[in-house]
Amino acid sequence: MRPIAIIGIGQTKIDEQWEKSIREIAVEAIYFALKDAGRETVGGIFVGNMMSGIINNQNNLGPLIADWAGLKVPAVKVEAACGSGGAALRSGLMAVASGEIDSALVVGVEKMTDRHPHEVTAALATAADADYEVEMGVTFVGLNALLMRRYMHEYGWKHADFAPFAINAHANAMHNPYARLHQKITLDDFEKSGMIATPINLLDASPIGDGAAALYIVPADTVWGGRRILIAGSASNTDTIAIHDRPDPLFLSAANKSAQEAYRQAGVSPNDIDVFELHDAFTIMSALSLEACGFAERGQGPRLGLDGHITPAGRIPVMTRGGLKARGHPVGATGVYQVVEVVQQLRGECGETQVADARIGMAQNIGGSGATIVTHILRKE
């Protein structure tokens, strides 16, 4: 496939943005990405969004956002639950690589905080299997709680062993002006936090929010030097949505396949990855992602945190801008935020949480509890 480069990034602060509509939030990120890329128009727009039809009574986000941006170009929405942002990037990338368009804006956007939490909980559950999971009364966090409990049982971890994932995320978010939460936490905070679905408590879980992030991509051979960041690998895969129907629920097989394919495309191995923005919707997902992608043995994900390897100065820095946990998780936008943040790392724009000499970064976006996986590997020249 024709190589693609990212030449512009944009993002909004993740927050309760009650004074702005979904189109305004999306276009704010687009505006910054256009400015960053030094462009005024584009060949097409790919919107990543999960729940605007449910929460904002608005589908058809493609033309809605293209029009508000003053760009009457082909535009479409891509949905893969919480993996929508990564999936939108992949769709935009293939469109540009096909030669059909010469550039694309990929924008992930979600506006979740206008509605009652019960409605948002129901909307999030649409990422699970409606007939075989949700119909039984389980929520999305409930499903992840079952996974975490089983994992702790199988491998002998206690709840506190997951604390480093949350502590690292919150510490890093202190230096990210776009992050939802600016609040340092301790092990004591983590252990005393309010329970949501045993064993997942408030500090295991990522906060929802309103926000948008955008990328401007072009064929790599049409731009030179400057701040061009290459997309060296892009791969997605799927698994059964219903967790109880997977042969091995504690192994994210689609994450494994997707990462292996991205490594193959980029010609790298996990050892070469300088920074990894993973999908820490819950602390258990951090452990499972690290294992599926080859950074830890089966059942040993928490060890990386406990041994201090996941901080910006560690062996495999994760959530360097706060992750889903503290930057926030506007679901359909998250996958684009992750890639924006990897670009910031490779450009050396991350200040206090900058990973030294970062040249190769990875972002992995998950839709459902491992059902849709999209992995991107970026490279600085």
Added chain:
Amino acid sequence: MRPIAIIGIGQTKIDEQWEKSIREIAVEAIYFALKDAGRETVGGIFVGNMMSGIINNQNNLGPLIADWAGLKVPAVKVEAACGSGGAALRSGLMAVASGEIDSALVVGVEKMTDRHPHEVTAALATAADADYEVEMGVTFVGLNALLMRRYMHEYGWKHADFAPFAINAHANAMHNPYARLHQKITLDDFEKSGMIATPINLLDASPIGDGAAALYIVPADTVWGGRRILIAGSASNTDTIAIHDRPDPLFLSAANKSAQEAYRQAGVSPNDIDVFELHDAFTIMSALSLEACGFAERGQGPRLGLDGHITPAGRIPVMTRGGLKARGHPVGATGVYQVVEVVQQLRGECGETQVADARIGMAQNIGGSGATIVTHILRKE
């Protein structure tokens, strides 16, 4: 862009399929498309769907459908309101053309009849502008009624002048076993039908339904002869969603741009089109589409029907399998049904409604009242 061919088609009857889930309906169409193509696996799946998150409490249709089909491959949902099916085909086409995958299944699916009509009406309204149209209390059919009333006022048509669109659609659907309605109608039926939103009555409007249609596509140069149908043109464009905000509400400018680009790619003009599956969600949309695509002068769309040019034996046969009006309009699936039907015409499989010597066919799918337009031109070798 690398040329793409359709080598397999599949569809289900459009009906109230209360005994089947959305995944079962989708996989039924996929099964027929795989069988028709003589294939057992595929590189990726692109799902066109508008409202499963709202009506079926189910997002993440990509992995849901891939898993049910026994195909654990990359899979994603594309949404562009009622234009979702066409948009999914376009996404699949660019993915295959990029070289990233060697084949794609495109499946449009919608299951709409399980819920109360009020809920479906609200879900359909998410295709309009939530903030500037729907918030004012107007429904989707209400918006189209305003368009139709203005059109009749501007150009002096009376309601009965739109009858041929509905009469032709119903007559053709009599010979399509997959159609929702098998009921011949007369001018008298059309005029006496129950009013929905003046001037749109029941026989101006397309019925909703549950159904799925699927296409199997590959690079054209990887298959030869047989029943291969080439995609000679594929183009989409967008316009402002809110009708009152368009400079000229009675001209579908995105349809015009999209059709012109598809004609350019295919190297044809409207005179070369042997069959045209247009998006007759309401009779007014038939008139506007025919005008925007160059088959009639501004304001003269109804004349084609009154003069007998739109029947299978006419100058520009439309809705040859029943159209949205009588085949039915399972919204996110419709764009794929249209392309399946054009393939049937070019293969010569349409029996009583076969267009003689059909070699070049067009399908145009619309999301919102002209906001997202996707046009495909197919060619038989």
